[in-house]
Amino acid sequence: MNMEHNPQPAWRRHLVVGVFGLLAAVLVWRAFDLQLTDREFLQDHGDQRYLRVVQTEAHRGMITDRHDEPLAISTPVSSVWVNPSQLVQNRGRWPELAKLVDMSEDQLNTLILPRRKRGFLYLKRHVQPAVAEAVAKAAIPGVHLAGEYRRFYPGVEIAAHLLGFTNVDDRGQEGIELAFDAVLTGTPGKDRVIKDRLGRVIEYVERIQPAAPGKDLALSIDRRLQYVANRELGKAVQKHKAMAGLMVILDVNTGEILALVNQPSFNPNNRAELKGEFFRNRAVTDLFEPGSTIKPFTIAAGLESGQYTPATRIETAPGFFRVGRHTIKDIHSYGNLDVTGVIEKSSNVGSTKIALSMDADILWNVFNNVGFGHLTQVELPGETNGRLVNHKHWREIEHATLAYGYGMSVNALQLVRAYATVANGGMLYPVTILRREQAPQGMRVMSQTTADAVSLMMERVVQTGTAKTAQVYGYRVGGKTGTVHKNIQGGGYAEKDYRSLFAGYLPVSKPRLAAVVVIDGPRAGQHYGGLVAAPVFAEVMHEAARILNLPADALDGVPADSGVRMASSPAKPAPAGPRIQ
Amino acid sequence: MTRLLLLAVLGALVFLSALQVVTTRYETRLLVMALQALKTQRDDLEREWTQLLLEQSTWSTHGRVETLARSKLNMILPRAAELKHIRS
Structure with a gap:
């Protein structure tokens, strides 16, 4: 090597190598530091950014009569919930929201403003499917839909006292609904999952609790x-x-x-x-x-x-x-x-x-x-x-x-x-x-x-x-x-x-x-x-x-028209027009 | 020399298995997404089923059937004198 072609003194080279070496050492030390001392804290925060617990809904069991005809059915409905802390930053869209859920702006104010620090608030529960669709379409930041179940009684009033009813959270309050609440109620499942940037579940990490839907109940009622x-x-x-x-x-x-x-x-x-x-x-x-x-x-x-x-x-x-x-x-x-x-x-x-x-x-x-x-x-x-x-x-x-x-x-x-x-x-x-x-x-x-x-x-x-x-x-x-x-x-x-x-x-x-x-x-x-x-x-x-097709046991000696009241059949002559035998 | 060769083979195997991990992970994600889609579909079907069940049992309410039978079809309950009992 010719010294004239290399005018820089040797110490400069040593300095550069030394500085780089020092930097590398700092980096390695920092990496060790993060790995060893702050690991738990950091892992936790990392997980929070993509690990999620998702719930699988478990519907309430059906109540049927003795021939499996439904007397009480749970059907999924949507509820509108909001994130008040996020929503207060979007005051501009409140009138639109009020209209969607059929509330006045004053009502919205009194409902949301006192709870502005909170992250969750039911705005309206069990809305019509059309309302749910409109809310989803409007996509107002901080407004969400949650799937819930609602109980319906297709027979309406015929067995009201017997069946009882459930409250807004689908828990039994009276009658059969109360007496058999534990049987009818399902346990929602909980899974820990990893979600991607778009909110799609990409990996199941663990099953915290398996979903167990409520059991159907057959009554002796006809x-x-x-x-x-x-x-x-x-x-x-x-x-x-x-x-x-x-x-x-x-x-x-x-x-x-x-x-x-x-x-x-x-x-x-x-x-x-x-x-x-x-x-x-x-x-x-x-x-x-x-x-x-x-x-x-x-x-x-x-x-x-x-x-x-x-x-x-x-x-x-x-x-x-x-x-x-x-x-x-x-x-x-x-x-x-x-x-x-x-x-x-x-x-x-x-x-x-x-x-x-x-x-x-x-x-x-x-x-x-x-x-x-x-x-x-x-x-x-x-x-x-x-x-x-x-x-x-x-x-x-x-x-x-x-x-x-x-x-x-x-x-x-x-x-x-x-x-x-x-x-x-x-x-x-x-x-x-x-x-x-x-x-x-x-x-x-x-x-x-x-x-x-x-x-x-x-x-x-x-x-x-x-x-x-x-x-x-x-x-x-x-x-x-x-x-x-x-x-x-x-x-x-x-x-x-x-x-x-x-x-x-x-x-x-x-x-x-x-x-x-x-x-x-x-x-x-x-x-x-x-x-x-x-x-x-x-x-x-x-x-x-x-x-019930009970065999008659008194056909002999009973005049056909004695003491007989026919259930709600009118005494007027049979009406003209088609008759089905 | 043989040790070097062994090292190279092992290195290659490690690399291959690393690739395998990546593909498996990718495939898992695809399957999980498919599962997710199926679950959503199941929930949707169940939703539809309960709603249809509800609709069916609402339409077939005895009160409604009776009213329709009487008013639209002009059906009547036979009176006692019109009943014929068959002895078995």
Whole structure:
């Protein structure tokens, strides 16, 4: 190498190499520093920029009737949410936004401005699909759509009390929705993912929580019977200007509730209409004195005691009877009746005499065994126990009044369960609102002989007694009416405020359906159970028998037009025009 | 010399596997996107299904069917006297 061709001194070269070396060392040191000391912090921030947790929605399970017809369905809807901190930087587009979600600008101001530091705020929930589309199209920064589910009840009011409803977050608030909330609710899934610049998921990192959609629930309800029962009950409540009404239909051989309706009803699809007082499912929550509908069980006790047969004579003249300071009265003096006659005419005097002639425990045992005073344990919220005082604490007057259903209280399910027990020959089946896949374990609570004898007596009530209005063409019907003075708050009974009851079943030769009708506070003049409640039973059962194809068991000897009311078929002649057979 | 050769082969293998990682990653992303699209499609179909189910059960409400049968088709419920029972 020639020194003249290389005029720079050697130290310059060393300096350059040294500086570069130093820089490289600084870089390496910095790299180590970042890797070792600040690693966690930096990794965290890096992840935040592309790692995201995404939720997969899990919809709420469907509620169906026993034939899988939907009664409650969740369907996806959109909700508009905003990021207030981002939105306040775009005041210019607020008028447009206000218009989109149908709010005034003032409303927007009061909603958003106080929350301007926040990152999330629901602006409007469950909007129409058209609104959602418009919002998406407008693409205002800070305004987003979120997928949510909304509950719909296609049957509208027919099973409103039974099903209950959900709140805006799709959680059950009443009825089945509340009782089975845990089953119906799904668990949303959570996945940690990596998203690219455009927000597309490009990699699944881990599954934090798998999505589990809510389970469907099949009720024991038959939507067709539910509809008919609701329609006829509604008509009756209106016609008699009653405060309320309810009807329960039970399958006597399985304990399944086939229909459970309350009137007045409400529309569960319209949240604005929902007001507390209406939601009560009176069939399970409300207690009432069963009145004369209890008499078949008094008679059953008489038969079980061995002191009576259906033909035993009982003197009911002169139509009243003194127990201590109290007088028990009949509407008329029925004179000398047999036991069948006592129930057919619904004689208070007769049943009291029967009850008082036997030991208290015999009567109590029958009442207790058929389930009065015991919860039915149906899977619905708010069931009340009812009251049946133990016979050890009875005074004579209680022993007497229990014979015709005062001094005790029951709910409608207990009453219909007791009637089903008589109808099916003495077996008590647990009551359920869910579809049974197999026959339940029953419990014998009354001898077959007694149950059959009482059943035949109840058939007489419908044939020739107080419940002729409960007849159904083609079928043998058993049942009993009741007309109860309502309790006054603070004690005593209202003179002119009644509860009209009917409980019955059909077909008597091979019972399938038992039902209870309760009309609360009829104010249009009529109040006897036979005039107010029994016709509802007849109308509903006529259609129910047709819908379920029950074999007729009374075609012989029943004139085709006797005591038959055809459900809502107008009495006018068949209209001209096409008719489908 | 053989050691050098071995080193070169291993180096080449490492390089190849690095390339493989890149392609696999790319393919994974494509598949994930496809999965995502299918999930969206599933959700859309489910949405449509529930809406159709809802629509169907709303149209087939008993009240509506009964009203239409009576008013449009002039159908009636046969009265008791018009019923014929067949004994089996």
